Amino acid sequence: MNQILDLISNTGFFHLDWRMLVMWGVVGVLLYLAVKHNFEPLLLVPIAFGALLANLPTEGIINKPAGKLLSPTDGTVIAVNVDLRQNVILPKVPKERVSHLTKLGDVNSISTLFAEEAAIENAEEQTLLYIIRPDSLSEGAEMVSVEFNGEPLEVSTEDYLVWADANGRVSRVFLAVGDDVNKGEPLVELHHEHMGGLYHYIQMGILLELFPPLIFLGVGALTDFGPLIANPRMLLLGAAAQFGVFATFFGATLMGFSQQAAGAIGIIGGADGPTSIFLANALAPDLLAPIAVAAYSYMALVPVIQPPIMRALTTDKERKIRMRSLRKVSKLEKLVFALIVTVFCILLVPPASPLIGMLMLGNFLRECGVTERLSKAAQNELINIITIFLGTSVGITMTGERFIKAETLMILGLGVVAFGISTAAGILMAKGMNLCSKNKINPLIGSAGVSAVPMAARVSQVEGAKADPNNFLLMHAMGPNVAGVIGTALVAGYFILLLSGGGH
Amino acid sequence: MLSASITIAASEGVSNLTVFLGFVFVIAVLAFLAGITQVLGFIFARTGGATAAKAPAAPAKPIPAKPAPVAGSEESPELVAIIAAAVHATLGEPHRILSIKRSSDRTWAAEGRREIFRSHKVR
Structure with a gap:
């Protein structure tokens, strides 16, 4: 009889607590959004499953080695x-x-x-x-x-x-x-x-800041900077969309977060998952889970969050603006661009080098034309494998104890504010640039300055097509979109430069 | 870390300035980058001017020119537009489409099937 009781007490049931059960609910919602509604499933499914593992009395998953x-x-x-x-x-x-x-x-x-x-x-x-x-x-x-x-x-x-x-x-x-x-x-x-345990080691990819730069290698290999090179003004839209990051930074410090935490929360407005994780790990590792979840869920919610803001800030006439078609960009020009961005950005903001360096390496592999195999590996196998590891590692940090806090709700709230302000700033910048230029920009592409590639650009296209079905904004919107990636990485580097102070 | 957050809490002005400077900084960096890219664009436009300048004009020319010769054939305007676009994307240089004829042989189907089989091959 005693043995049976022992056996029962050794099962996991006695180690459950209410927070775990609440987190199962959260996992359920995330899985529902991902599977049923197709919201960034490639990220949300691993994150949600990781969160499920984190909220079970597992063995051999997250144990640390003795030392x-x-x-x-x-x-x-x-x-x-x-x-x-x-x-x-x-x-x-x-x-x-x-x-x-x-x-x-x-x-x-x-x-x-x-x-x-x-x-x-x-x-x-x-x-x-x-x-x-x-x-x-x-x-x-x-x-x-x-x-x-x-x-x-x-x-x-x-x-x-x-x-x-x-x-x-x-x-x-x-x-x-x-x-x-x-x-x-x-x-x-x-x-x-x-x-x-298994994830003690896999999580090292986040702690040692390996995964985000590797994801950027893949992103670089997937990105065509052509539209941006053809119309370099778009870089300004990508820069303007970083305003939300700074505004939220300010808001978060007012709400009592430390400057480090505020920086990591603000970067959600950049809508760049890997960069958010990179910065959160560098400045506020405790907040990694809520920040990553906020960043990825808002990226998934781009088609819901952005359009109302876009419509509110533009007139019907502006939405119908047709932009001049883009010139062709030669291969050599793209290669020179990749090198210039690498050298220039790293010289200015050294802490951004892991992100910018890998992004541009990936892009160079793509554009140079002689490393097709490497570029394909970066675009497919590498980025997919890292995404699985990164997603589950982030999910596994979502233990109930850490996640069910007022702080988490504040971060989710601040994140959506950051996102909204970034969207608005991009649109307003585009309108501002129209005031002093005869080559008009459709302000709808300003919102694509948040770097959720290519979702934000697609939203611009859809909204533009609603106003004028024959207006094709997609390629134009890719310009600010990829500029946003560079912009967010720069902001992250800037924050690390300013706020880490050797603290981590 | 602790002492840092205390001193910062004491002087809220620092964080204000940080916010402002950071944003100006990012705008300035990207504006400068835009400038460089623009200059680069001009240089490339000048050296490779022959091909770069004519490329945008190319799509405009053949499209209006084409319907006349094709009008006699039974192809729908949509198909003609698609073929013209494909030709433009492949050739890139200025061109004129004189006629579009249906080919009787099954080369296309065979080629498509070959592509599919090839994609399954383990390399």
């Missing part, structure tokens, strides 16, 4: 709860842990946290291993009396907590109470035969 735990700051060790040869056992369902007490904010929740940790009877399951006090406390720091490891302890509201992140046996303890510690210094080493 050294590193100090998050310069400071002093004030408490240690670890002995040599002791086993450390993580809870079945990974819990989001607070690494810095400032994130908890108030004194009460700090007391609760320590009370919960003290309530765990089995010492092996207590996973708070080190408490470290940073060298300089700010004036606002308060002291809180808590019980830790059976003894009373004073912690400040700015202390750092180091939690075990993998199962294992303690093989070495480097530091004891009272020792000085430097940021990045090892505290303790754990050993375990199992070396981590």
Whole structure:
């Protein structure tokens, strides 16, 4: 009888919690949108499935390998709860842990946290291993009396907590109470035969910032810059559409997000999935999941979000403007363009180099005409494989605990605002350019400055055709569309240049 | 990181300026890039002028010229337009379509079938 009970308690059912069930609902909605309504299914399906895996008590998917735990700051060790040869056992369902007490904010929740940790009877399951006090406390720091490891302890509201992140046996303890510690210094080493789950390694592609540039290689191989080269003014439309990014950045800082987080949220307005992930990982890794989901869902919703804004800002007459047909661009010109953009953009914004460099490499492979096989691989196999990995990796960060927060709703809200402002800015820029040019631009293509390629350009075409069925805007709209890709990558580089400050 | 966010919170003016400068910066960079591309375009138009300048004129000429000779045949105007467009896309250079005749042999069908089979071949 006992064995049967054991067996039952070893199944996953006892590890479910309500957040997981809510997330199953979210997964259901995403899958419904993707499968039934064809909203960016290539991205939403992997993301949604990854999210489903993240919200099941899985084993061997996201476990981290045992290894050294590193100090998050310069400071002093004030408490240690670890002995040599002791086993450390993580809870079945990974819990989001607070690494810095400032994130908890108030004194009460700090007391609760320590009370919960003290309530765990089995010492092996207590996973708070080190408490470290940073060298300089700010004036606002308060002291809180808590019980830790059976003894009373004073912690400040700015202390750092180091939690075990993998199962294992303690093989070495480097530091004891009272020792000085430097940021990045090892505290303790754990050993375990199992070396981590599948997605621990695949997710490295995001953490090490490999996937977004590789996606850009494929995007470059898929992009024809011809329409842009034929009409370089379109670059300005792509630039104008970045206004939403900056406006949202400003809005998000007002709402209390840090500048780093605000930058990562704002970039949603650029409507470029890989760039959003790239920037979020660099500036605000905690917010990666909601930002990626917002970016990709709004890209999918381009045909819903953009048209009302486009109609509101243009007159019927403007929508009927026919644009002069584009000249032909020679192969050599495209190649020179790729090289110039690479050199110029990287010199100006070095942190954008992984994105711009790979984008233009892909484009060069496409246009040079002698590397057809490489270009095809980048356009198809490579980008498809990376999309599967990237999508599921993003999905797997969507654990209920991390996702079901007021913050997520704020990010989704700010994202749609960013998107709307970007759309509007592109259209207004086109109207502005019409004031001082005799070669008129149809303002509908301004909205294509958000870089959701080629969806945004298609929306311009559809809206244009509604006003005048014989007006073909698609090729014209591709100009600002691909300019938007370059623009968003530049903005991302600019934000990293300005805001990371060696912080990541 | 923490000290940075505190100092920033203290001076909201910094973030305002950041926003403004960033946008101006991106516009300036892309405007400059547009300038370079425009100049590049002029250079290419001059050197490769012979082909580049005439290309846009080409589609206009053959289309009005064509219906007359073809009028006698039984082909629909849509088909004629499609064929003219295909010829233009393939040749690119100025041309005149004199006649469109149905071919009796089945080369086209055979060629199409060959393409399909070839696409299945494992290389």
